[in-house]
Amino acid sequence: MDNKRLDLNLLATLEALLEEQNVTRAAARLHLSQPAVSAQLSRLRDMFNDPLLIPAHRGMMPTTKALELLTPLRIALDQVRETLITHQHFEPAQASLTITIACTDYLQAVIGLAVMNELRRQAPGIRIAIRSLEPPRLEAQMARGEVDLALMTPEEAPKVLRIRPLYDENYVLVGCWNHSQLSEEMTIEEYVQLEHVIVSLSGGDFSTQVDQVLQTLGYRRNVVLSTSSFLFVPEIVAHSRFVALVPRRLVAQRSDLKVVESPIKSLGFKVGMVWHERNHGHSAHRWVREQIARIVGCVSK
Template sequence: MHISRVDLNLFTVFEAIYTEGSVTRASQQLHLTQPAISHALNRLRQLFDDPLFIRQGQNMVSTPLARSMIEPVRQALRGLEITLNESGKFDPSLASKQFNLALRDVLESTVLPPLLTSITRQAPQINLAAIQVERRELVSELAAGTLDVAIDMLLPLPVDIRRQQISRYTTVVLARRDHPVVQGKLDLKTYLQAEHILASSRRKGMGLEDFELSRLGLQRRVRLRCQHYFAACRVVSQTDLLLTMPEGYARIANEQFHNQILPLPVNMPSWDVYLYWHQNVDNDPANLWLREQIMQAFDAEPSAIRSAESLS
Protein backbone atom coordinates (compact mmCIF):
# COMPACT_ATOMS: atom_id res chain seq x y z
CA MET A 1 0.00 0.00 0.00
CA HIS A 2 1.36 3.41 -0.95
CA ILE A 3 1.89 5.85 1.91
CA SER A 4 -0.22 8.49 0.15
CA ARG A 5 -3.29 6.36 0.89
CA VAL A 6 -2.62 6.23 4.64
CA ASP A 7 -3.50 8.87 7.23
CA LEU A 8 -0.20 9.34 9.09
CA ASN A 9 -2.07 10.71 12.10
CA LEU A 10 -3.12 7.13 12.79
CA PHE A 11 0.44 6.26 13.74
CA THR A 12 0.52 9.05 16.31
CA VAL A 13 -2.56 7.47 17.88
CA PHE A 14 -0.96 4.00 17.66
CA GLU A 15 2.16 5.20 19.49
CA ALA A 16 0.11 6.97 22.17
CA ILE A 17 -2.04 3.89 22.90
CA TYR A 18 1.05 1.69 23.01
CA THR A 19 2.85 4.05 25.39
CA GLU A 20 -0.10 4.77 27.67
CA GLY A 21 -1.72 1.32 27.54
CA SER A 22 -5.11 3.00 27.57
CA VAL A 23 -7.45 4.73 25.12
CA THR A 24 -8.43 7.20 27.85
CA ARG A 25 -4.85 8.17 28.67
CA ALA A 26 -3.96 8.32 24.97
CA SER A 27 -6.84 10.75 24.40
CA GLN A 28 -5.58 12.91 27.27
CA GLN A 29 -2.02 12.88 25.91
CA LEU A 30 -3.12 13.85 22.39
CA HIS A 31 -5.90 16.23 23.57
CA LEU A 32 -8.47 14.30 21.54
CA THR A 33 -11.80 12.78 22.53
CA GLN A 34 -12.03 9.09 23.38
CA PRO A 35 -14.39 8.44 20.43
CA ALA A 36 -11.80 9.99 18.10
CA ILE A 37 -9.09 7.71 19.48
CA SER A 38 -11.36 4.66 19.22
CA HIS A 39 -12.25 5.56 15.63
CA ALA A 40 -8.56 5.87 14.73
CA LEU A 41 -7.82 2.52 16.38
CA ASN A 42 -10.59 0.85 14.35
CA ARG A 43 -9.07 2.26 11.16
CA LEU A 44 -5.66 0.91 12.16
CA ARG A 45 -7.16 -2.51 12.84
CA GLN A 46 -8.71 -2.56 9.38
CA LEU A 47 -5.49 -1.35 7.81
CA PHE A 48 -3.37 -4.10 9.36
CA ASP A 49 -6.08 -6.76 9.69
CA ASP A 50 -5.05 -7.22 13.31
CA PRO A 51 -6.59 -6.12 16.64
CA LEU A 52 -3.24 -4.49 17.61
CA PHE A 53 -4.45 -3.96 21.21
CA ILE A 54 -6.58 -6.27 23.36
CA ARG A 55 -8.34 -5.04 26.47
CA GLN A 56 -7.31 -6.74 29.71
CA GLY A 57 -9.02 -5.12 32.67
CA GLN A 58 -8.26 -1.40 32.53
CA ASN A 59 -5.32 -1.79 30.15
CA MET A 60 -4.83 -2.27 26.42
CA VAL A 61 -2.26 -5.02 25.81
CA SER A 62 -0.39 -5.00 22.50
CA THR A 63 -0.45 -7.94 20.08
CA PRO A 64 2.76 -9.43 18.60
CA LEU A 65 2.22 -7.38 15.43
CA ALA A 66 1.91 -4.15 17.42
CA ARG A 67 5.07 -4.96 19.35
CA SER A 68 6.95 -5.54 16.10
CA MET A 69 5.70 -2.21 14.71
CA ILE A 70 6.34 0.11 17.63
CA GLU A 71 10.06 0.84 17.17
CA PRO A 72 9.87 1.58 13.40
CA VAL A 73 6.82 3.76 14.01
CA ARG A 74 8.53 5.67 16.83
CA GLN A 75 11.64 6.25 14.75
CA ALA A 76 9.56 7.49 11.81
CA LEU A 77 7.55 9.86 14.01
CA ARG A 78 10.75 11.08 15.64
CA GLY A 79 12.25 11.80 12.23
CA LEU A 80 9.20 13.83 11.23
CA GLU A 81 9.29 15.77 14.49
CA ILE A 82 12.96 16.57 14.03
CA THR A 83 12.31 17.74 10.45
CA LEU A 84 9.56 20.05 11.66
CA ASN A 85 11.68 21.43 14.50
CA GLU A 86 14.69 22.03 12.29
CA SER A 87 12.54 23.93 9.82
CA GLY A 88 11.79 26.56 12.43
CA LYS A 89 12.91 27.92 15.75
CA PHE A 90 12.15 26.40 19.13
CA ASP A 91 10.53 28.88 21.50
CA PRO A 92 10.49 27.39 25.02
CA SER A 93 8.09 30.08 26.25
CA LEU A 94 5.44 28.84 23.79
CA ALA A 95 6.28 25.16 23.37
CA SER A 96 4.10 22.45 24.91
CA LYS A 97 6.18 19.31 25.23
CA GLN A 98 7.47 16.61 27.58
CA PHE A 99 11.16 15.73 27.66
CA ASN A 100 12.21 12.29 28.87
CA LEU A 101 15.52 12.19 30.72
CA ALA A 102 17.19 8.94 31.81
CA LEU A 103 19.34 9.15 34.92
CA ARG A 104 20.15 7.18 38.05
CA ASP A 105 17.91 7.99 41.00
CA VAL A 106 20.80 9.22 43.13
CA LEU A 107 21.35 12.10 40.68
CA GLU A 108 17.77 13.33 40.89
CA SER A 109 18.23 15.31 44.10
CA THR A 110 21.20 17.20 42.67
CA VAL A 111 20.22 17.65 39.03
CA LEU A 112 16.46 18.20 39.18
CA PRO A 113 16.16 21.23 41.52
CA PRO A 114 18.28 23.63 39.42
CA LEU A 115 17.04 22.11 36.16
CA LEU A 116 13.36 22.52 37.07
CA THR A 117 13.97 26.02 38.38
CA SER A 118 15.33 27.01 34.98
CA ILE A 119 12.71 25.15 32.93
CA THR A 120 9.81 26.47 35.00
CA ARG A 121 11.02 30.03 34.58
CA GLN A 122 11.55 29.80 30.82
CA ALA A 123 8.99 27.24 29.65
CA PRO A 124 5.65 27.11 31.52
CA GLN A 125 4.21 24.40 29.23
CA ILE A 126 7.19 22.04 29.17
CA ASN A 127 7.19 18.97 31.41
CA LEU A 128 10.10 16.75 32.37
CA ALA A 129 10.03 13.02 33.14
CA ALA A 130 13.11 11.67 34.91
CA ILE A 131 13.21 7.90 34.53
CA GLN A 132 15.60 5.01 35.05
CA VAL A 133 16.33 2.91 31.98
CA GLU A 134 18.32 -0.29 31.64
CA ARG A 135 21.67 0.56 30.11
CA ARG A 136 21.21 -2.09 27.41
CA GLU A 137 18.10 -0.18 26.27
CA LEU A 138 19.70 3.26 26.06
CA VAL A 139 20.73 3.10 22.40
CA SER A 140 17.35 1.93 21.11
CA GLU A 141 15.41 4.38 23.28
CA LEU A 142 17.56 7.35 22.27
CA ALA A 143 17.28 6.34 18.60
CA ALA A 144 13.51 5.94 18.83
CA GLY A 145 13.08 9.26 20.63
CA THR A 146 11.37 7.72 23.66
CA LEU A 147 14.36 9.19 25.48
CA ASP A 148 15.55 12.69 24.66
CA VAL A 149 18.81 12.52 26.62
CA ALA A 150 20.50 10.34 29.22
CA ILE A 151 22.95 11.07 32.04
CA ASP A 152 25.28 8.27 33.08
CA MET A 153 28.90 7.31 33.58
CA LEU A 154 31.17 6.64 30.60
CA LEU A 155 29.59 3.80 28.62
CA PRO A 156 30.77 1.86 25.53
CA LEU A 157 28.06 3.11 23.17
CA PRO A 158 28.11 3.25 19.34
CA VAL A 159 29.27 6.32 17.45
CA ASP A 160 25.74 7.46 16.63
CA ILE A 161 25.25 8.18 20.32
CA ARG A 162 26.81 11.55 21.05
CA ARG A 163 28.24 12.36 24.47
CA GLN A 164 29.62 15.28 26.44
CA GLN A 165 31.29 15.17 29.83
CA ILE A 166 29.34 17.21 32.36
CA SER A 167 30.66 16.22 35.77
CA ARG A 168 33.27 14.42 37.81
CA TYR A 169 32.85 12.97 41.27
CA THR A 170 35.02 12.16 44.25
CA THR A 171 34.35 9.50 46.88
CA VAL A 172 34.08 9.97 50.66
CA VAL A 173 33.43 7.83 53.73
CA LEU A 174 30.68 8.41 56.29
CA ALA A 175 30.95 7.45 59.97
CA ARG A 176 28.61 8.36 62.83
CA ARG A 177 29.49 11.37 64.95
CA ASP A 178 30.27 9.32 68.07
CA HIS A 179 32.12 6.53 66.31
CA PRO A 180 34.44 4.85 68.85
CA VAL A 181 37.40 4.63 66.45
CA VAL A 182 36.86 7.16 63.68
CA GLN A 183 37.06 10.76 64.91
CA GLY A 184 37.88 13.42 62.33
CA LYS A 185 40.31 11.29 60.32
CA LEU A 186 40.46 7.85 58.77
CA ASP A 187 43.48 5.84 57.67
CA LEU A 188 43.53 2.78 55.45
CA LYS A 189 44.15 0.31 58.30
CA THR A 190 41.12 1.54 60.22
CA TYR A 191 39.03 1.55 57.04
CA LEU A 192 39.87 -2.09 56.31
CA GLN A 193 39.28 -3.22 59.89
CA ALA A 194 35.82 -1.66 60.02
CA GLU A 195 32.57 -3.19 58.76
CA HIS A 196 30.89 -1.52 55.80
CA ILE A 197 27.63 -0.81 54.00
CA LEU A 198 27.42 -1.18 50.23
CA ALA A 199 24.56 0.73 48.59
CA SER A 200 23.79 -0.66 45.14
CA SER A 201 20.75 -1.34 42.97
CA ARG A 202 22.37 -4.60 41.85
CA ARG A 203 21.61 -7.78 43.76
CA LYS A 204 25.23 -8.90 43.89
CA GLY A 205 28.75 -7.95 42.87
CA MET A 206 31.38 -5.58 44.18
CA GLY A 207 31.17 -1.84 44.45
CA LEU A 208 33.62 0.36 42.57
CA GLU A 209 35.63 0.91 45.74
CA ASP A 210 35.92 -2.87 46.14
CA PHE A 211 37.32 -3.19 42.64
CA GLU A 212 39.93 -0.57 43.47
CA LEU A 213 40.82 -2.31 46.72
CA SER A 214 41.15 -5.65 44.93
CA ARG A 215 43.63 -4.12 42.50
CA LEU A 216 45.78 -3.33 45.53
CA GLY A 217 45.35 -6.82 46.95
CA LEU A 218 43.05 -5.51 49.69
CA GLN A 219 39.56 -6.41 50.84
CA ARG A 220 36.96 -5.01 53.22
CA ARG A 221 34.02 -6.68 54.93
CA VAL A 222 30.58 -5.62 53.73
CA ARG A 223 28.18 -6.26 56.61
CA LEU A 224 25.12 -4.76 54.94
CA ARG A 225 24.08 -4.45 51.32
CA CYS A 226 21.14 -2.11 50.70
CA GLN A 227 19.56 -0.33 47.75
CA HIS A 228 19.65 3.36 48.64
CA TYR A 229 22.22 5.74 50.05
CA PHE A 230 19.65 7.56 52.17
CA ALA A 231 18.81 4.38 54.08
CA ALA A 232 22.52 3.62 54.37
CA CYS A 233 23.17 7.08 55.89
CA ARG A 234 20.56 6.39 58.54
CA VAL A 235 22.10 3.00 59.36
CA VAL A 236 25.51 4.69 59.69
CA SER A 237 24.08 7.17 62.19
CA GLN A 238 22.97 4.31 64.46
CA THR A 239 25.85 1.81 64.08
CA ASP A 240 29.62 1.65 63.77
CA LEU A 241 29.41 0.69 60.08
CA LEU A 242 31.11 2.88 57.48
CA LEU A 243 29.60 3.96 54.18
CA THR A 244 31.56 4.85 51.06
CA MET A 245 29.65 7.09 48.65
CA PRO A 246 29.89 10.12 46.33
CA GLU A 247 30.62 13.37 48.13
CA GLY A 248 27.98 15.56 46.49
CA TYR A 249 25.11 13.24 47.29
CA ALA A 250 26.57 12.52 50.74
CA ARG A 251 26.19 16.18 51.73
CA ILE A 252 22.53 16.11 50.71
CA ALA A 253 21.51 12.69 52.09
CA ASN A 254 23.46 13.25 55.31
CA GLU A 255 21.94 16.62 56.24
CA GLN A 256 19.61 15.27 58.92
CA PHE A 257 21.97 12.60 60.25
CA HIS A 258 25.11 14.70 60.81
CA ASN A 259 27.49 11.81 60.18
CA GLN A 260 31.18 12.56 59.75
CA ILE A 261 32.25 12.95 56.11
CA LEU A 262 35.86 11.91 55.61
CA PRO A 263 38.21 11.43 52.64
CA LEU A 264 38.47 7.88 51.32
CA PRO A 265 41.94 6.65 52.37
CA VAL A 266 42.52 4.99 48.97
CA ASN A 267 43.41 6.77 45.76
CA MET A 268 40.55 6.15 43.35
CA PRO A 269 40.46 7.41 39.77
CA SER A 270 37.81 10.03 39.11
CA TRP A 271 34.62 8.81 37.49
CA ASP A 272 33.18 11.07 34.86
CA VAL A 273 29.49 11.64 34.21
CA TYR A 274 28.31 12.21 30.64
CA LEU A 275 25.30 13.59 28.84
CA TYR A 276 24.16 11.34 25.97
CA TRP A 277 21.91 11.96 22.97
CA HIS A 278 21.38 10.47 19.52
CA GLN A 279 23.06 11.97 16.49
CA ASN A 280 19.69 12.51 14.82
CA VAL A 281 18.97 15.30 17.32
CA ASP A 282 22.37 16.97 17.07
CA ASN A 283 20.80 20.08 15.56
CA ASP A 284 17.26 19.69 16.83
CA PRO A 285 16.46 23.08 18.47
CA ALA A 286 14.35 21.54 21.24
CA ASN A 287 16.99 18.98 22.17
CA LEU A 288 19.73 21.58 21.96
CA TRP A 289 17.79 23.77 24.37
CA LEU A 290 17.32 20.87 26.80
CA ARG A 291 21.02 20.01 26.72
CA GLU A 292 21.89 23.63 27.44
CA GLN A 293 19.57 23.64 30.45
CA ILE A 294 21.19 20.48 31.81
CA MET A 295 24.68 21.91 31.40
CA GLN A 296 23.63 25.09 33.20
CA ALA A 297 22.04 23.02 35.97
CA PHE A 298 25.31 21.24 36.58
CA ASP A 299 27.14 24.56 36.64
CA ALA A 300 24.58 25.99 39.08
CA GLU A 301 25.44 23.57 41.90
CA PRO A 302 29.13 22.79 41.51
CA SER A 303 29.71 21.62 45.09
CA ALA A 304 26.86 19.17 44.97
CA ILE A 305 26.74 18.06 41.39
CA ARG A 306 30.40 17.83 40.55
CA SER A 307 30.43 14.81 42.84
CA ALA A 308 28.01 12.44 41.17
CA GLU A 309 27.27 8.89 42.20
CA SER A 310 29.29 5.79 41.55
CA LEU A 311 26.39 4.73 39.32
CA SER A 312 26.63 1.18 40.54
Protein backbone atom coordinates in the same frame (compact mmCIF):
# COMPACT_ATOMS: atom_id res chain seq x y z
CA MET B 1 2.75 0.51 -4.47
CA ASP B 2 0.81 3.57 -5.66
CA ASN B 3 2.76 6.56 -4.23
CA LYS B 4 -0.04 8.92 -5.21
CA ARG B 5 -2.19 7.32 -2.51
CA LEU B 6 0.54 7.39 0.15
CA ASP B 7 -0.87 8.22 3.60
CA LEU B 8 1.66 9.37 6.21
CA ASN B 9 -0.80 8.44 8.95
CA LEU B 10 -0.50 4.83 7.82
CA LEU B 11 3.26 4.98 8.15
CA ALA B 12 2.96 6.41 11.67
CA THR B 13 0.64 3.50 12.49
CA LEU B 14 3.14 1.05 11.05
CA GLU B 15 5.91 2.53 13.21
CA ALA B 16 3.77 2.18 16.34
CA LEU B 17 2.76 -1.39 15.46
CA LEU B 18 6.33 -2.49 14.81
CA GLU B 19 7.60 -0.95 18.04
CA GLU B 20 4.73 -2.10 20.26
CA GLN B 21 4.04 -5.44 18.49
CA ASN B 22 0.54 -5.25 19.91
CA VAL B 23 -2.55 -3.68 18.29
CA THR B 24 -4.08 -2.57 21.60
CA ARG B 25 -0.92 -0.80 22.81
CA ALA B 26 -0.35 0.76 19.38
CA ALA B 27 -3.93 2.07 19.38
CA ALA B 28 -3.48 3.61 22.83
CA ARG B 29 -0.22 5.24 21.74
CA LEU B 30 -1.86 6.69 18.62
CA HIS B 31 -5.06 7.70 20.47
CA LEU B 32 -7.10 5.57 18.06
CA SER B 33 -9.56 2.75 18.54
CA GLN B 34 -8.38 -0.83 18.19
CA PRO B 35 -10.65 -1.49 15.18
CA ALA B 36 -9.26 1.60 13.44
CA VAL B 37 -5.68 0.38 13.90
CA SER B 38 -6.65 -3.11 12.74
CA ALA B 39 -8.18 -1.60 9.59
CA GLN B 40 -5.01 0.43 8.97
CA LEU B 41 -2.88 -2.69 9.43
CA SER B 42 -4.97 -4.38 6.74
CA ARG B 43 -4.28 -1.47 4.37
CA LEU B 44 -0.58 -1.60 5.20
CA ARG B 45 -0.48 -5.30 4.38
CA ASP B 46 -1.97 -4.58 0.99
CA MET B 47 0.41 -1.65 0.47
CA PHE B 48 3.54 -3.70 1.16
CA ASN B 49 2.17 -7.04 -0.05
CA ASP B 50 3.34 -8.63 3.19
CA PRO B 51 1.66 -9.70 6.49
CA LEU B 52 4.08 -7.36 8.36
CA LEU B 53 2.94 -8.69 11.75
CA ILE B 54 1.88 -12.24 12.51
CA PRO B 55 0.27 -13.65 15.67
CA ALA B 56 2.70 -14.81 18.38
CA HIS B 57 2.42 -16.23 21.89
CA ARG B 58 2.36 -12.72 23.33
CA GLY B 59 1.18 -10.03 20.97
CA MET B 60 2.48 -10.09 17.42
CA MET B 61 5.81 -10.81 15.74
CA PRO B 62 7.20 -8.72 12.83
CA THR B 63 8.03 -10.43 9.56
CA THR B 64 11.44 -10.18 7.95
CA LYS B 65 10.23 -7.42 5.63
CA ALA B 66 8.78 -5.51 8.57
CA LEU B 67 12.11 -5.62 10.38
CA GLU B 68 13.83 -4.31 7.25
CA LEU B 69 11.34 -1.44 7.10
CA LEU B 70 11.62 -0.31 10.73
CA THR B 71 14.91 1.65 10.70
CA PRO B 72 14.34 3.59 7.43
CA LEU B 73 10.74 4.20 8.52
CA ARG B 74 11.86 5.73 11.83
CA ILE B 75 14.40 7.94 10.09
CA ALA B 76 11.89 9.16 7.49
CA LEU B 77 9.17 9.92 10.05
CA ASP B 78 11.64 11.65 12.38
CA GLN B 79 12.69 13.89 9.49
CA VAL B 80 9.05 14.77 8.84
CA ARG B 81 8.47 15.52 12.52
CA GLU B 82 11.63 17.61 12.64
CA THR B 83 10.53 19.61 9.60
CA LEU B 84 7.23 20.41 11.28
CA ILE B 85 8.86 21.45 14.56
CA THR B 86 12.29 22.98 14.09
CA HIS B 87 11.19 25.92 11.93
CA GLN B 88 9.56 27.34 15.02
CA HIS B 89 11.79 29.55 17.17
CA PHE B 90 11.72 28.28 20.75
CA GLU B 91 10.59 30.84 23.30
CA PRO B 92 10.98 29.40 26.82
CA ALA B 93 8.63 31.88 28.49
CA GLN B 94 5.76 30.93 26.15
CA ALA B 95 6.60 27.23 25.70
CA SER B 96 4.35 24.36 26.68
CA LEU B 97 6.53 21.29 26.87
CA THR B 98 6.90 17.99 28.74
CA ILE B 99 10.40 16.58 29.24
CA THR B 100 11.07 13.12 30.66
CA ILE B 101 14.48 12.69 32.30
CA ALA B 102 15.87 9.36 33.47
CA CYS B 103 18.59 9.33 36.13
CA THR B 104 19.79 7.55 39.24
CA ASP B 105 18.65 8.45 42.74
CA TYR B 106 22.06 9.99 43.40
CA LEU B 107 21.63 12.44 40.51
CA GLN B 108 18.05 13.20 41.51
CA ALA B 109 19.35 14.19 44.93
CA VAL B 110 22.45 16.10 43.80
CA ILE B 111 21.25 18.09 40.79
CA GLY B 112 17.56 17.26 40.32
CA LEU B 113 16.12 20.11 42.37
CA ALA B 114 18.42 22.74 40.85
CA VAL B 115 17.54 21.57 37.32
CA MET B 116 13.80 21.52 37.96
CA ASN B 117 13.74 24.94 39.65
CA GLU B 118 15.80 26.68 36.97
CA LEU B 119 13.96 25.14 34.02
CA ARG B 120 10.63 26.09 35.58
CA ARG B 121 11.86 29.60 36.30
CA GLN B 122 12.77 30.20 32.67
CA ALA B 123 9.95 28.17 31.14
CA PRO B 124 6.89 28.25 33.46
CA GLY B 125 4.91 26.09 31.05
CA ILE B 126 7.37 23.22 31.14
CA ARG B 127 6.50 19.94 32.85
CA ILE B 128 9.31 17.64 33.99
CA ALA B 129 8.94 13.91 34.59
CA ILE B 130 11.78 12.25 36.50
CA ARG B 131 11.99 8.48 36.21
CA SER B 132 14.44 5.80 37.29
CA LEU B 133 17.28 5.00 34.94
CA GLU B 134 17.13 1.57 33.27
CA PRO B 135 20.29 1.29 31.12
CA PRO B 136 19.34 -2.00 29.37
CA ARG B 137 16.03 -0.48 28.20
CA LEU B 138 17.20 3.06 27.57
CA GLU B 139 17.71 2.90 23.80
CA ALA B 140 14.24 1.44 23.23
CA GLN B 141 12.64 3.92 25.65
CA MET B 142 14.24 6.85 23.82
CA ALA B 143 13.32 5.47 20.39
CA ARG B 144 9.69 5.29 21.52
CA GLY B 145 9.78 8.77 23.06
CA GLU B 146 9.27 7.49 26.61
CA VAL B 147 12.53 9.11 27.76
CA ASP B 148 13.88 12.36 26.29
CA LEU B 149 17.11 12.69 28.21
CA ALA B 150 19.23 10.60 30.58
CA LEU B 151 21.79 11.70 33.15
CA MET B 152 24.17 8.82 33.72
CA THR B 153 27.67 7.38 33.49
CA PRO B 154 28.47 7.70 29.76
CA GLU B 155 30.25 4.33 29.66
CA GLU B 156 26.93 2.63 30.47
CA ALA B 157 25.02 4.33 27.64
CA PRO B 158 24.17 2.47 24.41
CA LYS B 159 26.70 3.40 21.72
CA VAL B 160 24.03 4.63 19.27
CA LEU B 161 22.96 7.47 21.59
CA ARG B 162 24.48 10.94 21.69
CA ILE B 163 26.55 11.83 24.76
CA ARG B 164 27.75 15.07 26.34
CA PRO B 165 30.10 14.87 29.36
CA LEU B 166 29.07 16.98 32.37
CA TYR B 167 31.48 16.39 35.28
CA ASP B 168 33.72 13.91 37.09
CA GLU B 169 32.69 12.57 40.48
CA ASN B 170 34.79 10.80 43.11
CA TYR B 171 34.05 8.83 46.27
CA VAL B 172 34.74 9.86 49.85
CA LEU B 173 34.55 7.84 53.04
CA VAL B 174 31.85 8.92 55.51
CA GLY B 175 30.79 8.04 59.02
CA CYS B 176 29.08 9.69 61.99
CA TRP B 177 30.55 13.06 63.03
CA ASN B 178 32.42 11.65 66.05
CA HIS B 179 33.68 8.41 64.49
CA SER B 180 37.11 8.12 66.12
CA GLN B 181 38.52 5.64 63.60
CA LEU B 182 38.01 7.85 60.54
CA SER B 183 40.96 9.99 59.58
CA GLU B 184 42.78 11.28 56.54
CA GLU B 185 45.81 9.18 57.51
CA MET B 186 43.83 5.92 57.59
CA THR B 187 45.62 2.94 56.04
CA ILE B 188 43.95 0.28 53.94
CA GLU B 189 44.53 -2.20 56.77
CA GLU B 190 42.54 0.02 59.14
CA TYR B 191 39.91 0.74 56.48
CA VAL B 192 39.00 -2.90 55.80
CA GLN B 193 38.45 -3.61 59.52
CA LEU B 194 35.59 -1.10 59.78
CA GLU B 195 31.94 -2.10 59.35
CA HIS B 196 30.95 -1.10 55.81
CA VAL B 197 27.68 -0.24 54.09
CA ILE B 198 27.69 -0.74 50.33
CA VAL B 199 25.26 0.14 47.57
CA SER B 200 24.13 -2.69 45.31
CA LEU B 201 21.99 -1.16 42.56
CA SER B 202 20.76 -4.61 41.52
CA GLY B 203 19.99 -5.38 45.17
CA GLY B 204 21.40 -7.88 47.64
CA ASP B 205 25.05 -8.05 46.58
CA PHE B 206 27.80 -7.73 49.20
CA SER B 207 30.57 -7.02 46.74
CA THR B 208 31.26 -4.08 44.43
CA GLN B 209 34.07 -2.88 42.17
CA VAL B 210 35.82 -1.63 45.32
CA ASP B 211 36.00 -5.18 46.67
CA GLN B 212 37.51 -6.36 43.39
CA VAL B 213 40.21 -3.72 43.71
CA LEU B 214 40.85 -4.71 47.33
CA GLN B 215 41.09 -8.36 46.37
CA THR B 216 43.87 -7.60 43.88
CA LEU B 217 45.71 -5.89 46.73
CA GLY B 218 45.19 -8.86 49.05
CA TYR B 219 42.47 -7.33 51.26
CA ARG B 220 38.85 -8.04 52.09
CA ARG B 221 36.67 -5.46 53.84
CA ASN B 222 34.01 -6.16 56.46
CA VAL B 223 30.72 -5.51 54.63
CA VAL B 224 27.78 -5.74 57.05
CA LEU B 225 24.96 -4.01 55.16
CA SER B 226 23.88 -3.79 51.51
CA THR B 227 21.29 -1.30 50.26
CA SER B 228 19.92 -0.57 46.79
CA SER B 229 20.02 3.23 47.06
CA PHE B 230 22.66 5.84 47.84
CA LEU B 231 20.00 8.09 49.38
CA PHE B 232 19.67 6.00 52.54
CA VAL B 233 23.38 5.66 53.20
CA PRO B 234 24.11 9.09 54.79
CA GLU B 235 21.29 8.58 57.31
CA ILE B 236 22.45 5.05 58.09
CA VAL B 237 26.03 6.02 58.85
CA ALA B 238 25.03 9.22 60.68
CA HIS B 239 23.23 7.11 63.29
CA SER B 240 25.57 4.14 63.57
CA ARG B 241 29.23 3.17 63.68
CA PHE B 242 29.09 2.02 60.04
CA VAL B 243 31.07 3.71 57.29
CA ALA B 244 30.48 3.97 53.55
CA LEU B 245 32.00 5.18 50.32
CA VAL B 246 29.63 7.67 48.68
CA PRO B 247 29.85 10.26 45.89
CA ARG B 248 31.34 13.47 47.25
CA ARG B 249 28.52 15.73 46.04
CA LEU B 250 25.92 13.62 47.86
CA VAL B 251 27.28 14.64 51.26
CA ALA B 252 28.72 18.06 50.45
CA GLN B 253 26.13 19.85 52.62
CA ARG B 254 26.00 17.37 55.50
CA SER B 255 27.41 18.79 58.75
CA ASP B 256 26.44 15.71 60.77
CA LEU B 257 28.94 13.45 59.00
CA LYS B 258 32.69 13.05 59.14
CA VAL B 259 34.03 13.03 55.59
CA VAL B 260 37.56 11.88 54.75
CA GLU B 261 39.36 10.94 51.58
CA SER B 262 39.19 7.31 50.57
CA PRO B 263 42.32 5.28 51.33
CA ILE B 264 41.74 3.61 47.95
CA LYS B 265 42.74 6.15 45.37
CA SER B 266 41.28 6.76 41.89
CA LEU B 267 37.75 5.75 42.84
CA GLY B 268 35.17 7.68 40.86
CA PHE B 269 32.96 7.93 37.80
CA LYS B 270 31.88 10.35 35.11
CA VAL B 271 28.43 11.92 34.71
CA GLY B 272 27.07 12.80 31.29
CA MET B 273 23.93 13.71 29.41
CA VAL B 274 22.55 11.18 26.89
CA TRP B 275 19.86 11.59 24.23
CA HIS B 276 18.50 9.99 21.06
CA GLU B 277 19.10 11.20 17.53
CA ARG B 278 15.38 11.84 17.13
CA ASN B 279 15.60 14.73 19.64
CA HIS B 280 18.98 16.05 18.58
CA GLY B 281 17.80 18.90 16.35
CA HIS B 282 14.59 19.73 18.20
CA SER B 283 14.86 23.38 19.26
CA ALA B 284 13.10 22.91 22.61
CA HIS B 285 15.10 19.82 23.53
CA ARG B 286 18.30 21.53 22.46
CA TRP B 287 17.47 24.46 24.77
CA VAL B 288 16.77 22.07 27.67
CA ARG B 289 20.10 20.31 27.15
CA GLU B 290 22.00 23.59 27.10
CA GLN B 291 20.29 24.77 30.29
CA ILE B 292 20.99 21.50 32.10
CA ALA B 293 24.67 21.63 31.09
CA ARG B 294 24.89 25.18 32.43
CA ILE B 295 23.01 24.39 35.66
CA VAL B 296 25.02 21.25 36.36
CA GLY B 297 28.21 23.17 35.68
CA CYS B 298 27.28 25.64 38.43
CA VAL B 299 26.02 23.02 40.91
CA SER B 300 28.98 20.66 40.52
CA LYS B 301 31.69 23.26 41.17
